Amino acid sequence: MRIYAVLLLTMVIDLDHLLVNPVYDPCRCSIGFHVLHSYPAIVLYAVLLLFKPTRIWGIGLLWHIATDYADCLLQPFYCN
Ligand SMILES: [Zn+2]
Numbered sequence: 001m002r003i004y005a006v007l008l009l010t011m012v013i014d015l016d017h018l019l020v021n022p023v024y025d026p027c028r029c030s031i032g033f034h035v036l037h038s039y040p041a042i043v044l045y046a047v048l049l050l051f052k053p054t055r056i057w058g059i060g061l062l063w064h065i066a067t068d069y070a071d072c073l074l075q076p077f078y079c080n
Helices: 004-017 041-050 050-080
Strands: none
Touching: 004 041, 041 050
């Protein structure tokens, strides 16, 4: 149950989308664009994996990045 809560909370990193205009663009790759989806942020999430108390956060955040990245890979097929 606690793990499920953490995984849900990792979705809040998408709040950084609210900092830009337009808020959502299906043809824009989030990775490397938004503050919390930048490469330094991803490195930080990987560091979280090294420590047991924060490991679940690292897994959740990197999973979020992985799913966003999968979207980026699919974009050439549905964006001009
Ligand atoms: Zn995201």
